[in-house]
Amino acid sequence: MGDVTPTLSNSTARPSWRPGDRRSDRASMLRVNQAGEYGATRIYAGQLAVLRGSSPAAHLVAHMASQEDRHLARFNVLMAERRVRPTLLQPLWHVGGYALGAVTALIGEKAAMACTVAVETEIDLHYAEQLEQLGEDDPEMSADIREFQAEEVEHREIASKAGAAET
Numbered sequence: 001m002g003d004v005t006p007t008l009s010n011s012t013a014r015p016s017w018r019p020g021d022r023r024s025d026r027a028s029m030l031r032v033n034q035a036g037e038y039g040a041t042r043i044y045a046g047q048l049a050v051l052r053g054s055s056p057a058a059h060l061v062a063h064m065a066s067q068e069d070r071h072l073a074r075f076n077v078l079m080a081e082r083r084v085r086p087t088l089l090q091p092l093w094h095v096g097g098y099a100l101g102a103v104t105a106l107i108g109e110k111a112a113m114a115c116t117v118a119v120e121t122e123i124d125l126h127y128a129e130q131l132e133q134l135g136e137d138d139p140e141m142s143a144d145i146r147e148f149q150a151e152e153v154e155h156r157e158i159a160s161k162a163g164a165a166e167t
Contacts, residue, residue, distance in 0.1 A: 026138055027084045029130055033145070034075035035087040036123060039097040040068040043119065046101025047112045057109035060162055064116065064155045071148045078141065113164035120156035124149060 044065035051058040079086065087093075104115040127149035134142050 026134070026141060027082065029134070030075060030078055030082065030084050030141065031087050032126075033130075034072065034079055034084075035090065035093055036126070037068055037072040037075055037148075038090060039093040040119065040123075041065065041072055042094055042097025043101035043104075043115065044068060046098040046103075047105040047115075048101075049098075050102050050105035051109065051112065055109060057105075057112055057162060060158055061112065061116075064158065067151050067155070071151070074144055074148075078144070110163040113159040113162045116159035117156050117164040120152045120159070123152045124156065127152065 044061050047061050048058060048065065051061060078084075100115065101112070105112045127145050131142060131145055131149070134145075136142075
């Protein structure tokens, strides 16, 4: 049958990706990050609905929630600018995140803090992986991820000091 090797119309053009090249799917990263931050805001909303407003844990959760709101707002802006659609699972995160937060707070303040430690540990690993994948390909998103990762680690440390380790 003849040669079926694909050819480029411009012989000097190089495909943007070749086998073996690192490929970072920034749209998927952004979609996952926005969904994660949305889920975090819902977890904290559920916890705040149950925790007494004057409790020490409620004050900690409110602080962490305000940072998560900022993270979510930033990822929403990036998604709009880059024309990335949100996850189709957002309704699940809406209900599931709130339920997880409310249930852990109903168990007690230490359980709510343990939930934060567990979630933030995974987010820290997730963001570290993304930063490695991005390399220098997207300095804007990398800077946001670095900043948010530091705050997620701070949340984990706050929750751990607030008694999560005692559960």
